[in-house]
Amino acid sequence: MRIAELSSRSGISIPSIKFYLREGLLAPGEATGRNQAAYTDEHLHRLRLIRALIDVGGLSIAAARDVLAAIDEPDVTGHELLGAASYAVAGSPRRDPDSPAWQAARAEVVELARRRGWLVPDHAPQFDVAADAVAALRTLGQDDIVAMLPRYADTMEQIAGQEVDLVVARGERMRMVEGVVTSTVLGEIVLNALRRLAQEDASARRLIPRDEWPQVPGRDPGCDLPPGTSKAAKVAGSADRPPR
Amino acid sequence: MRIAELSSRSGISIPSIKFYLREGLLAPGEATGRNQAAYTDEHLHRLRLIRALIDVGGLSIAAARDVLAAIDEPDVTGHELLGAASYAVAGSPRRDPDSPAWQAARAEVVELARRRGWLVPDHAPQFDVAADAVAALRTLGQDDIVAMLPRYADTMEQIAGQEVDLVVARGERMRMVEGVVTSTVLGEIVLNALRRLAQEDASARRLIPRDEWPQVPGRDPGCDLPPGTSKAAKVAGSADRPPR
DNA sequence: CAGAGCCGGATAGTAGCGCTATCTGTTGAT
């Protein structure tokens, strides 16, 4: 296929495709002449991945390039890829790594991970990101929100375990590698959106009088978890919440 | 306090402070003369909030302005504020709301929320954000990741309930309102960072031979959840995972 | 086999965002 077809099938303008070629996000097509090249369905798929990372995942061009380069590296393992993706997404713009408050916040998060026995190196960039947020919460006097950290960690440990199991179960390397990236980047978007929706629901239930609730169909019991879920997890899913 | 002191105490340059004044993120100081104004500790706090939202939370100036305007509105309820924050953060750049695939993805997420009985309007912008990601996952052939949606929703329902309880417990309106914003925006950053760390841990446990694990101190049992956690939740926290 | 039009590659230009610099006239501290 030539570039015009690649453009029309992907919905991306030819100049943009050329831009991604220049930036090294997309491999050149196979040359069929001095100034002609042929593109394949793999290029089409790659373009969709690029747009998903950039438009939906909010990655910068540079971050997307780093992630995609790790995908292309044939002997990078799934585990290393996750680190690479994590590093690329974290970016560098930290607030002030020199202040004692920031260092205390970072130490707090590192200690949390250590107590849970997480196998992560102390220099993982995500610790810096978390430290930024924790330090900001503390200087804003929102210490009680920081107190939720252990619960956040517990929850994310469950989620991450299931995500990794899912991707590892695929077996085939190429599908695993792309699964790591998409579940990390796009899964985050979905999780964040669902969290906001759940917050809106939770605050409606607590702050709006029951007789002013909008009319909604009743909640279907027990049909919203996929097969294989343990009874304990289902029970926990409804624990610690006010009556609905 | 005059602007020079506000600048040195906040660590933000005077031109930047003037910029925030122009953009309406920061209220003008009380005028003490034709071209003099006095700033208070509230201005200092507000500046810290602005920087937290922008630098740490990644909000644009426009989104931060919308959120802060909602905070300032004296008769906006905590619940409405959450909607405003949610809306401001969602932004508008959606992928292609006209394609059938996108509409199917949106319907899928709306149906998920409806089945759980969430009290959220169908037009909530977070549905659009989630639809973007779900549609992207489907076109990339990552349907098994989409299958995790119900579990994501269940998890976020728990987290959001606890967050809202925490903030509502404060009682005082001003502290509630700021708690909504900070927990929504900064909590998301922390959650995302912890998720990536947990993913790295999970993939290390599954993909690296046990005898190559880095040496880490043992996991402390049971001391990582705050008081008030039910036994069921603690058990669920360790369920469905491979042996550690 | 001519010529219209698409091709790859290169260079230059653009729009928006988040500041930053400079200028003007005024004011308060010494």
Add this chain to the structure above:
DNA sequence: ATCAACAGATAGCGCTACTATCCGGCTCTG
């Protein structure tokens, strides 16, 4: 009286993610 600091306004800058234009070569059509 002097002079740095101030508020307010206008203009400019650096970065990112494209977008436009040009060029000589290719290829498809009639």
